[in-house]
Amino acid sequence: MRENPWLALATSDGELQLWDIETQKRMRTMFGHLSVVGTLSWNGHILSSGSRLGYIHHHDVRAAQPHIGAVRQSKQSICSLQWSPDHTLLASGSSGGLLNIWPNDPGMGGQCRPLTTISHSSAVKAMMWCPWQSAVIATGGGIKDRMLHIWNVSSLKKLEIADTKSQICSLLWLPNTKELITGEGYPWNKISVWRYPMLSNSAELCDHKGRVLHVALSPEGNRIFSAGADETAYVWKYRMKPNTMHFQKDNCFN
Missing domain, CATH: 2.130.10.10 (YVTN repeat-like/Quinoprotein amine dehydrogenase)
Incomplete structure (x- = not known):
């Protein structure tokens, strides 16, 4: 994340941690996932994360209550996740062989469907x-x-x-x-x-x-x-x- 000197880490317990890379201190810990978080991607002040249970969570790191949305790609593990360079699309890859393309709607609910799916x-x-x-x-x-x-x-x-x-x-x-x-x-x-x-x-x-x-x-x-x-x-x-x-x-x- 360019505008802040933060490093995002994910843990096997499902935690997301923000660290200040200059002071080497942990700034905050965010929760929501119930399983291993294997991949992260920044979109401005939004941190998106994908878990082994197939969930994608979105956190607004500026907010006191940062969790703003979640969607489940499938029952397969999310093993890759990346926002597009123009910040309009989110791509997620699963262990089951699915590439899903999602709209830029971090507040999307669990019923949201991808724009495109490629097997x-x-x-x-x-x-x-x-x-x-x-x-x-x-x-x-x-x-x-x-x-x-x-x-x-x-x-x-x-x-x-x-x-x-x-x-x-x-x-x-x-x-x-x-x-x-x-x-x-x-x-x-x-x-x-x-x-x-x-x-x-x-x-x-x-x-x-x-x-x-x-x-x-x-x-x-x-x-x-x-x-x-x-x-x-x-x-x-x-x-x-x-x-x-x-x-x-x-x-x-x-």
Whole structure:
């Protein structure tokens, strides 16, 4: 959340905690979930969270009584959640293979229905909106699917698809170079770089020995952070060369 120096954490008990990253003090604890909270997404002052029981809760962190709405996607666990860059749509992925697109209505009740539902053949754990095309979202399938999908949620068209031959655990768009990164699990545990929109593979980083669970981009846009199930994190520096992209390992944390 840019306008406040807050870090949101979710716990296995269903709590949401807000921490001040400058003072390293907990500001408040919010309740509502009755099970493990596995994913969070900010939309301005609204913090949305998804639980193992299939519920999505919305909290207005400015309010004394922050819980302002909830909806249940399905009886399947919510394993990914993200607001679109223009803040108009919320995407949620379930362990049952459903990608749901919801309207921007944080006060929505339990009877609210998604605007769009797209089925996958396995859990939708990896998901990210395109930063420069507001209706475009990338999703990654689990080991039964292994596909990198690009969707236009306005037209309900699948724009592109690529077989990664791996479980896709995380996704990251690179706005400066119009590239897409997949953090992968079984069987290769690698990071793949894809040229967009043709989805041709341009690079592979194979240092992780376990699933690549998370990838993130630095504020400057020239470094990538990756964290794996092998309890190792890497920082990668990248820059464009003629007709190719050069990656260099910048740091490693165990």
